[in-house]
Structures are given as C-alpha cells and as structure tokens.
Amino acid sequence: MSLCRLQQQLLSDSVPPRPLIDEIVPMSNLREEYENGSAAFVNQIDSLTARGYDSVRRTRGDGDCFYRSLAFAYVERILQSPEPDFAVASSVSALAATRDSLDKAGIDKIVYEDIYDEFVGLISTIVQPNSAGKKLDSAGLLLAFQSPEMSNAVVVYMRFLTSAEIRVHRENYEAFLIHPETHEPMGVDAFCANIVEPLGKEADHVEIQALCAALQLNVDVAYLNGGSEEGVVDFIPFRYASGSESLPLVLLYRPGHYDLLIKGKQGEQELRH
Amino acid sequence: MASISARRLAKELREIQGEGCPVGISLLKADDFATWWFSIEVMGESLYQNEAYTLQFRFDSQYPISSPAVQFVVTDGKQAPIHPHVYSNGHICASILGNEWSPVLSVVAVCVTLQSMLASCKKKERPTDNDRYVRTAPENPKKVRCHLPKSVSSANSFPDTIPL
Numbered sequence: 001m002s003l004c005r006l007q008q009q010l011l012s013d014s015v016p017p018r019p020l021i022d023e024i025v026p027m028s029n030l031r032e033e034y035e036n037g038s039a040a041f042v043n044q045i046d047s048l049t050a051r052g053y054d055s056v057r058r059t060r061g062d063g064d065c066f067y068r069s070l071a072f073a074y075v076e077r078i079l080q081s082p083e084p085d086f087a088v089a090s091s092v093s094a095l096a097a098t099r100d101s102l103d104k105a106g107i108d109k110i111v112y113e114d115i116y117d118e119f120v121g122l123i124s125t126i127v128q129p130n131s132a133g134k135k136l137d138s139a140g141l142l143l144a145f146q147s148p149e150m151s152n153a154v155v156v157y158m159r160f161l162t163s164a165e166i167r168v169h170r171e172n173y174e175a176f177l178i179h180p181e182t183h184e185p186m187g188v189d190a191f192c193a194n195i196v197e198p199l200g201k202e203a204d205h206v207e208i209q210a211l212c213a214a215l216q217l218n219v220d221v222a223y224l225n226g227g228s229e230e231g232v233v234d235f236i237p238f239r240y241a242s243g244s245e246s247l248p249l250v251l252l253y254r255p256g257h258y259d260l261l262i263k264g265k266q267g268e269q270e271l272r273h
Numbered sequence: 274m275a276s277i278s279a280r281r282l283a284k285e286l287r288e289i290q291g292e293g294c295p296v297g298i299s300l301l302k303a304d305d306f307a308t309w310w311f312s313i314e315v316m317g318e319s320l321y322q323n324e325a326y327t328l329q330f331r332f333d334s335q336y337p338i339s340s341p342a343v344q345f346v347v348t349d350g351k352q353a354p355i356h357p358h359v360y361s362n363g364h365i366c367a368s369i370l371g372n373e374w375s376p377v378l379s380v381v382a383v384c385v386t387l388q389s390m391l392a393s394c395k396k397k398e399r400p401t402d403n404d405r406y407v408r409t410a411p412e413n414p415k416k417v418r419c420h421l422p423k424s425v426s427s428a429n430s431f432p433d434t435i436p437l
Contacts, residue, residue: 197375
C-alpha cells in the first residue's frame with residue numbers, strides 16, 4: 001500500500017462511522033470522492049446524473065449494505081404508495097407466505113418469528129398507528145433503519161429469505177455458488193450457512209437474484225465500476241414482480257458496496273425537507 | 274414490547290425446560306437473560322468418556338444478531354477439556370462463535386456443535402499457542418482471534434437440517 005493510500009486509510013478510520021443508512025444526498029457528494037481519482041468513475045457519475053439519477057442514499061459498508069438498502073427501498077416503496085392500505089396488506093400477506101419457505105428450508109420458527117414480527121410490525125405502522133399513536137413516516141423509517149436492533153433484524157430476515165430461496169429452489173442456484181474469496185464452487189448448504197446467513201458477508205449476483213425472487217421484486221443494479229471511459233453505466237435487471245409494470249427499485253453498485261440510487265423527483269422532494 | 278433478545282431467549286428457555294436438551298447436555302442454571310450455564314458430556318466412545326464440563330453463555334442485548342460469548346468454566350475446581358481448539362482458560366476457537374455465527378443457531382445448537390467437536394477429537398492436546406494466548410487473552414472470549422489451522426465451522430460439524 002502506498003503512503004498516500006495509507007494516509008487516506010488512517011484519515012477515514014478516524015472519521016466517525018457512517019450511519020447504517022443515511023439521508024439522501026445529491027450525486028455531487030459521491031462525485032467529489034472521485035474528482036481527484038478515476039476519470040472513468042466521474043464520467044459514469046455524470047452520465048447517471050444526466051439520466052436523471054441525481055441523488056443517492058448511502059449505506060454503511062459493513063457487508064450488509066445490499067440487504068439493508070434493498071429492505072429500506074422495499075419499505076419506502078410501500079410508504080410512498082398512492083394506496084398505502086392496499087400496499088401494506090399485499091406486502092404483509094406476501095411476507096406471511098414467506099414463512100412457509102423458511103419452514104421448508106429447515107430454519108426454526110424460534111429463530112425467525114421474532115424478527116419476522118419486528119419487520120411486519122414496522123410495515124404495519126405505515127397504516128396502523130403504533131403504541132405511541134404514531135404512524136410511520138419517512139423520518140421514522142430512516143430512524144428505524146438507523147437503529148441497530150430494528151435494522152439488523154430486518155437484515156437478518158432478508159438473509160433468511162435469501163437462504164430459504166436458495167435452499168428450497170436449489171436446482172436454480174447450485175451451479176452458481178462460488179466462495180467469494182477462494183472462488184471455489186460451494187454446495188448449497190455450506191453456501192447458505194457460511195455466506196448468506198451470517199451478518200457482514202457481502203452479497204453477489206446469486207443472492208440478489210434469490211432475494212428478488214423471494215420478495216417478487218423488480219430491481220435494477222447500476223454498475224459504477226470505472227468499466228467505461230465514456231461513462232456508460234450498465235443497468236443489470238432483476239425481474240421477479242408478478243405485475244410486470246412495477247417500477248424497479250434501483251441500487252448503485254460500486255466494487256464491494258451497494259447504495260440506493262435515486263431519480264429526480266423523489267430525491268428533490270426529500271431534499272427540500 | 275420486550276427486546277428481540279429477551280423474547281428470543283425466553284422462547285429458547287421455555288423450549289429447553291419443556292422438551293429438555295439433547296442427550297449429554299443439561300441446563301444447570303438460567304436465572305436471567307444475561308448468563309446461562311450448561312453441563313456437557315460426550316456420549317458413547319470418545320476421548321472424553323465420563324467427563325462432564327460446564328459451558329457458560331453470556332448474552333448481550335444484540336443476541337441473536339450477535340453471537341453469545343461462550344466458554345468452558347475453569348473456576349471452582351472445574352476445568353476446560355483438553356482439546357486442540359480449547360484454551361486452558363476455557364476460551365474456544367470455533368468459527369461459529371465468531372465470524373461464522375448466524376442467528377440461525379441457538380444456544381442448544383451451539384452446545385450440540387461443541388459436543389460433536391469433542392466427540393470427533395483424535396488427540397487430547399492444547400492449542401499450540403496456548404501459553405501465549407492465555408497470558409494475553411481478553412476477558413471476553415468473543416474477542417478471540419483464531420489463528421489455529423482448522424477451526425470448528427458450521428459447514429463441517431453442524432448437522433444438515435434440510436428436510437428436502
């Protein structure tokens with residue numbers, strides 16, 4: 001490691017850690033980090049901005065960023081639905097059905113029911129006031145996802161859904177399970193037990209596929225990887241929603257990390273608050 | 274509502290009290306949601322025949338998201354089993370107690386894994402770095418950084434629970 005990199009590392013180590021998930025910030029916030037570095041990254045950021053993706057919601061790089069940002073976007077979509085009663089009811093019934101696949105995957109009830117209750121409870125407060133008489137709003141959602149107890153419980157439920165999907169539909173996934181460090185092929189059970197279920201282990205293509213399938217979501221992952229000097233950004237689509245017109249949730253991938261990518265109006269609205 | 278940690282531990286305790294533990298494992302004491310003690314014995318033929326050990330579990334408010342702190346008790350005349358992954362101060366080098374912990378595991382599952390770790394042992398010996406480790410060991414066994422060649426992981430010692 002060069003001296004300069006080492007210094008940077010020391011600097012960033014002394015900065016207090018980023019919240020588990022942060023407020024929306026303009027794309028320029030991300031751009032500044034690359035302005036003295038890679039032109040390819042800067043060009044890609046500019047092309048995203050030109051396409052209307054002008055803001056980003058950043059997450060802590062703790063290995064859970066994919067699960068945390070996807071879960072956040074999932075709940076936020078329900079919260080912003082024009083018909084919240086219907087959106088909450090369909091989400092709660094879809095989540096109730098996921099318990100069957102956890103059972104089939106051999107995950108004990110005792111292990112998942114508390115975190116399931118916690119997650120469904122959070123979604124329900126979008127329409128039903130909690131014990132303090134308060135419904136969930138955007139500020140409350142952000143707070144919930146910044147509190148380790150709630151936020152990590154949700155991450156664990158996402159991990160269980162991913163694991164159950166891979167275990168139950170193993171024939172769809174087993175050819176693609178690779179150890180993230182050694183790149184050796186792995187069996188379904190070892191992969192789920194060692195890479196998917198423990199906290200802090202990063203997600204890759206297979207996990208994204210499995211979680212989108214389990215939650216029946218449409219997701220786009222925008223690859224900000226310096227791969228194109230001209231600034232072209234690939235969007236990798238994952239399409240699992242039953243109603244095909246459902247707009248995808250958009251994640252921003254940079255090597256080893258996921259944030260949420262936000263387009264025009266939504267970002268503007270929130271920034272004005 | 275009680276915390277996730279208290280709710281989960283209350284359920285685990287009810288299940289242990291209602292259905293009992295697997296053979297060779299028994300609950301010695303659980304008066305709160307902070308510290309539990311178990312007796313653990315290897316059944317059948319093994320290097321540890323007729324030896325019973327005491328395991329201590331300490332839980333923080335983040336359980337089961339974060340792992341319990343698990344160690345063998347080495348006070349009141351009790352000793353840790355002599356095993357290549359168990360230090361003489363009772364700390365255990367097992368990846369499922371560290372970076373491979375997952376909330377899928379429970380207190381009983383940890384007991385069973387450690388029981389099978391003892392059952393499969395071929396030679397009674399301490400870890401090679403035992404003396405150095407014990408001299409500088411942190412109080413909390415969760416802070417153990419394992420550098421032993423092959424530590425106990427859930428992939429090879431935890432029974433496959435898939436019914437399909």
